[in-house]
Every structure is written in C-alpha cells, then in structure tokens.
Amino acid sequence: MPPQWPVSQALWYEEMGEDRVDRLVADIKRLRPDIDPRLKAVSARLLHLSDLVQRYYGGISERFDVSLSGLAVMTTLARQAPRELTSPRSTATFS
Numbered sequence: 001m002p003p004q005w006p007v008s009q010a011l012w013y014e015e016m017g018e019d020r021v022d023r024l025v026a027d028i029k030r031l032r033p034d035i036d037p038r039l040k041a042v043s044a045r046l047l048h049l050s051d052l053v054q055r056y057y058g059g060i061s062e063r064f065d066v067s068l069s070g071l072a073v074m075t076t077l078a079r080q081a082p083r084e085l086t087s088p089r090s091t092a093t094f095s
Helices: 020-031 038-063 068-086
Strands: none
Touching (some): 020 038
C-alpha cells in the first residue's frame, strides 16, 4: 500500500504507467523530431518532485503553524541536539 503523502505519486510510478512527462516527451518528439527532449524530461521530473516535496513539507509546517524556513531551523536543531547535549564541550565546567 502506498504511503499517504504526495510523494507516493512519484514512488509508485510503475503502477501508473505513462505520466504527464512521458506525454510531454511524446508531444515534443511528434512536433519537433529534430529536438532531443531528454533534458526537458529530466528538468520536468525534477520540478515535479520539487513541487511534491514542497507540498509535503508545507503540510507539516501548517500542522505545526510554522513557516517552511522555521521548519528547516527546527529540524536542523533537532538533528544537532543529541550531539550537542553529549559533547565534551557542553559538559565541561568552567571556574
């Protein structure tokens, strides 16, 4: 069963068959056979993936009522917290 977040559309591509990028490439090949559409296909897939990721993190940021940049700061701090709390420097005592 696919995950319940937007990226599931990209992860379960095999089940979908042809997608909008495939149709775009087919149109380019049909209309302009002299143009190689592979770069356009790669950039279109990257832009689509970027949109999916942004919507996913946008949903999380809305749920916690923070901006996307605030969410980025919070996740960075959460990743760093365990190391900072256990580092020798943070446990050292100064006179």
